[in-house]
Amino acid sequence: MFDYTFQWKQALARLPKMLDGAVVTMEVAVLSMLLGIALAILLTLFRQSGSRPLKAIATTWVEIARNTPALFQIYMAHFGIASFGIHFSPFTSLLIGITFNNAGYLAENFRGALKAIPDTQTRAGRSLGMTPVQSFRYIVMPQMLRISFLPMTNQMVWAILMTSLGVTVGMNMDLYGVTQDLNALTFRTFELFAIAGVIFYVITKIITLGARLIAMRLFRY
Amino acid sequence: MIEIQNVRKSFGDLEVLKGIDLNVNKGEVVTVIGGSGSGKSTLLTCINGLEPINAGKILVDGTEVHAKSTDLNKLRQKIGIVFQQWNAFPHLTVLENVTLAPRKVLGMDKAKAEAIAEKQLKHVGLGDKLKTYPTRLSGGQQQRMAIARALAMSPDYMLFDEVTSALDPQLVGEVLETLQMLAEEGMTMILVTHEMSFARDVSDRVAFFHQGVMAEIGVPEQLFGDPQHVETQKFLASVR
Amino acid sequence: MFDTALSANDLIFLAKGAGITIVVTAISVAIGTVLGILFGVIRVQLGAVLSAPLTFVLDIFRSVPLLIQLVLANAFVGMVLQLQVSGFFVACLVLSLYTSAYCAEIVRGGIDAVPATTRRAARSLGMSWGQDMRYIVLPLATRVALPSWIGLALGVMKDSALVYVVQVTELLKSTQILITRLQEPMFLLLICGAFYFIISFPLARFGGYLEKRWSND
Numbered sequence: 212m213f214d215y216t217f218q219w220k221q222a223l224a225r226l227p228k229m230l231d232g233a234v235v236t237m238e239v240a241v242l243s244m245l246l247g248i249a250l251a252i253l254l255t256l257f258r259q260s261g262s263r264p265l266k267a268i269a270t271t272w273v274e275i276a277r278n279t280p281a282l283f284q285i286y287m288a289h290f291g292i293a294s295f296g297i298h299f300s301p302f303t304s305l306l307i308g309i310t311f312n313n314a315g316y317l318a319e320n321f322r323g324a325l326k327a328i329p330d331t332q333t334r335a336g337r338s339l340g341m342t343p344v345q346s347f348r349y350i351v352m353p354q355m356l357r358i359s360f361l362p363m364t365n366q367m368v369w370a371i372l373m374t375s376l377g378v379t380v381g382m383n384m385d386l387y388g389v390t391q392d393l394n395a396l397t398f399r400t401f402e403l404f405a406i407a408g409v410i411f412y413v414i415t416k417i418i419t420l421g422a423r424l425i426a427m428r429l430f431r432y
Numbered sequence: 433m434i435e436i437q438n439v440r441k442s443f444g445d446l447e448v449l450k451g452i453d454l455n456v457n458k459g460e461v462v463t464v465i466g467g468s469g470s471g472k473s474t475l476l477t478c479i480n481g482l483e484p485i486n487a488g489k490i491l492v493d494g495t496e497v498h499a500k501s502t503d504l505n506k507l508r509q510k511i512g513i514v515f516q517q518w519n520a521f522p523h524l525t526v527l528e529n530v531t532l533a534p535r536k537v538l539g540m541d542k543a544k545a546e547a548i549a550e551k552q553l554k555h556v557g558l559g560d561k562l563k564t565y566p567t568r569l570s571g572g573q574q575q576r577m578a579i580a581r582a583l584a585m586s587p588d589y590m591l592f593d594e595v596t597s598a599l600d601p602q603l604v605g606e607v608l609e610t611l612q613m614l615a616e617e618g619m620t621m622i623l624v625t626h627e628m629s630f631a632r633d634v635s636d637r638v639a640f641f642h643q644g645v646m647a648e649i650g651v652p653e654q655l656f657g658d659p660q661h662v663e664t665q666k667f668l669a670s671v672r
Numbered sequence: 673m674f675d676t677a678l679s680a681n682d683l684i685f686l687a688k689g690a691g692i693t694i695v696v697t698a699i700s701v702a703i704g705t706v707l708g709i710l711f712g713v714i715r716v717q718l719g720a721v722l723s724a725p726l727t728f729v730l731d732i733f734r735s736v737p738l739l740i741q742l743v744l745a746n747a748f749v750g751m752v753l754q755l756q757v758s759g760f761f762v763a764c765l766v767l768s769l770y771t772s773a774y775c776a777e778i779v780r781g782g783i784d785a786v787p788a789t790t791r792r793a794a795r796s797l798g799m800s801w802g803q804d805m806r807y808i809v810l811p812l813a814t815r816v817a818l819p820s821w822i823g824l825a826l827g828v829m830k831d832s833a834l835v836y837v838v839q840v841t842e843l844l845k846s847t848q849i850l851i852t853r854l855q856e857p858m859f860l861l862l863i864c865g866a867f868y869f870i871i872s873f874p875l876a877r878f879g880g881y882l883e884k885r886w887s888n889d
Contacts, residue, residue, distance in 0.1 A: 215752040278872035279865045280830040282844060287865070290857035335519035335578075338480060339533035339585060340508040349536055353523045368735070375737035376834075387739065401747040408736040408744060415735040 222402035225393050229403075232389030233410050239377070239385060240370040243306055247313025247370075248363070252352065254318035255325070269318065276315020282376050284308045289380040302384065305377035309370055316366055317359070324358035325351070357430055364422040368415045375411075386410060433457055434479060434589060434622070439488035441474055448474050450644040451488065456622055458588075461615045463631040463652075464624045466641030467667060472624045473516075475641075476591045479622070480504075480511040492589070509537060512582030513591040516598050518574045520566035526553065527562040530581045538585070545584075552580040556610050572603030576610055583614075590614065592623040628671055632656050640664045677854050689846025690867055696760070696842060697829040700767035704828070705821070707768065708775020713805075715776060716783045733773035738834050741766050746838045763835035771828050778820045782813030815886040822879035826872045843867060 257269035276284065285308030289299060299307065328351055336346030356363075375387035382388045390407040394400050434456040441449040448471040456462050464472040477483040479490055481497045481504040490497040495507060521529050530549035534540040540548075553559055556576040566574050575595055582590060592611065596604045608630050615621060615634045625631055631638055632652045639649040640661065648661040659665045711730060715723040733741065745766045749755050786809050794804040836845035847864040851857045 215754070274873060275865070275869065278826075278830075278876060279868045280833040280844060282833045283830075283861070283865050283868065286844070286848070286857075287861055290851060291861045294856075294858040329519075331515070331517055331519045332521065334482060335515070335521070336533075337505075338482060338508060338513045338515075339581065340505045340537045341533060342505050345536055349532055350521055354521075357523060372735075372737045375739045378739075387737065401744060401751060404740050404743045404747065408732075408740045411737055411740065412732060412735045 217402060218399055219402055221397065222399045222406055225397075225403065226406065228393065229386060229389055229407060229410060232384065232386035233414065235384045236371065236374045236386040237414065239302070239306055239309065239374045240367065243309040243313050243370050244363075244367050246306075246310045247317055247366070248356075250310065250314035251317035251321055254314060255321040255355075256347070258318070258322065259325070272311075273315045273318050276312050277319065281308065281312050281373050282379060284311050285376050285380055301377060301380045301382035304380045305374065305382050305385075308376070309373045312373065313366055313370055316369075317363065320359045320362040320366075321355055324355045327358055328354050360422070360426055360430070364419060367418055367422070371411065371414055371418065433491075433493060434620075435489075435491040436475070436479070437489040437491070439475070439478060439490060440486045441471070441478055441483065442486050448644050449478070449485075452644075452646055454639065454646060454649070456589075456620065458620050459618050460636045461619075461621045461623070461634055463635040463638045464622065464641055465626070465628065465631060465638060465667070466647075469643070470641035471644040472641045473593050476513060476593045476622065476624060479591060480508050480513050482513075505537070509585055510588040511591060512585060512587035512589070513593065514575070514578050514582055514595050516594040518571070518578040518595075518598075520569075520574045520577060522565070522567055524565075525562065526558060526564050526566060526569070526577050529566060529577060530584045533581070534584050548586075549580070549584050552583045553577070555583070555613075556580045557606070570603055571599045572606045575599065575603075575607050579607075579610055579614075588620060590619055590621045592621065592625070594624050594626065596625070596627060626671070628656070628668075640667065642667070676856055676859055678850075678856070678859070682850055682854070685850065686843065686846050686863065689841055689843040692760075692840060693829065693832055693842040693844075696763055696767060696832045696835060696840065697825070699764045700771050700832070701825045701828050703764070703768035704771020705775050707772035709779050711772055711776035712779025712783065715780050730773040730776055733770050734777075738766070738770060738831055739837055741770065742834060742837050759835070759838035759840045762838045763832075763840045767828060767832060767835070770831070771824065774824050774827070775821065778817045778824060779813070781820070782815075782817030783809055785816040786812045819879040819883035819886070822875055822882075826875055826879075829871065830868060 254269040254272060257265040258273075260266065285305060288307040288311070289301070289304035292299065332350050332354070333343075333346045336350045337343070341349070374385050377385050378388050378391050383392050386407055390403050394403050397403070434454075436452055436454040436456075439449055439452045440447065448469070450471075452471075452475060454462070464475065466472050474483065478485050479492070479497065481502075485498055492507060492511060495502055497504075497507060521532065524532060527546060527549055530553060531542070531545040534545040534548060535542060550559070550562065553562060556579055558573060558576055558580065561569065561573065561577075566577060569577065579595075595611070596607050599607065604627070608627060611621075611623065611630075612634055623631070623635075635652050637649055638652050638655045640647050640655065640659075640663070642661075642663040648655060648659065648664045650660075655664065656668065659668055711726060715726060718726075720727075742762065746759070746762050749757055749762060790812070791804055791808060794808040795801075799807070832842060833844040835842055836848075841849070843864055847860050851860050854860065
């Protein structure tokens, strides 16, 4: 029954290629986070605004992002939008899908964070002659981002894990995609994916530990 | 000069200001006293346009505060206000709290803003707390920081809304001293306060508000020594 | 609105996929919750140091992509152990453990949220550990944990879209098969997305409502 022989050496020989893939994975995750945070701030402003259409756009975005599978969102970016004649590369589709997801979840986190910031903070800013935009930009937003720091770290980990879904739209440069291609060549499925799993694990640990260090340096108040 | 002309203000069905008339001249210190719900704090937030008014007019140096054409952000630069809750910006150091508005609103460069901020913070006795975060300060220190923050905008007028009411009793003195110092320097001020002996010492005139109406106004010696209105007499008796 | 080649048979095909999604989710959430409560209580009882090995293992399920977990489990069972098991079994196995890892965190958070003084008060009244757990910790911890648990269950439903990798044709995979055949991606994806949304949205709102209501008192 146990006549399977593990061939770790053969699999480990592919490690450099997999690490190249890991770099692409991190690129996608970091880009999707930066874009996601920017969009989430925009969605938060939309939701705070008095405008009904803007509120509707933001709410729809947030609810779709939170209530459908991430894989569905990536399919939408790739296959769904393609029906309008717009064809994205696998990389772009994956980036759009994850960014959409990030923005939705982060916007919800930001909304929670805003509840923890008293209105009097804005009022204090306004009474110093600041415009509403200045009050948000210099007083409310920095506090909002700090309160949301832990959820943002979690979302970053999610973004890393979500990059593995790119394979479903033909992405083959990222860690999962590279592993899948190597598997098609060598059939060392268990060994290859175990190594990929370890790399993913290490990346997520680096992110959580790194975030903790940043938080210690940054949040001295 | 601040001119308040027949100002009315309601929150829903509740009319909190029922036609207030009051002029405050340059260099004058006017204190507003009265029971809770008398409308005295609301008046201050109306003066710098944080609250709209329902009728009447408020003019600051001839500019109508609530006129549509008035740039409130600009106007507020010359009217500083300090609230009962000091509203320190928790993510900024004491120095950054004070330099933020001069830099972003007045467009001052960092060095200049810091020089002004340091001067103001020393002025209120916080010269050694520049790099501290406000959460590490006592309430009295935070309130003095809030005063420095408002002063850093070089306002022509300062409004103080019960600035000692949220403080522990032993911290009230240091804030009152700061206010007294400002008054002696000739700052035009409107103060809402519950500190009667302070009001007596520092004010040029004292106004007594009762249920949205300015029942009586006069120099401190007269208002405290010989109150004319029956409600003033009652109020003063109750706080003594 | 849409001129579609979608037939009644195709709709039945999609409905079957939706059924698989729900069944896989229900099984995994049920088993995962039982295991998660067990693991969560063990972690609290043993303390951080003694439960470190368990914490480490559970953390792996939260730090490695689910897709890789599924592929690895499938390869291990099929190629290493050479067992003949269905993809459905592997899917439920992995998703159950995956659920338990998150559920253990939620349970631990819930128990930790019960103030130590409250528990000491219960014990000082002569309650046993079991009675304390049953009458004090359970009701209080549930208030903290239930909204998160609803979120977890919905998360597992959404993540179950990945079990296609072990040859389980759930809703999203069914949709994809139809897309390949009918070439109507937008229309089919909208149907598919609507299904997830209709289940997830009201339950998520309900969870949010519970959280709000219970955090006020």
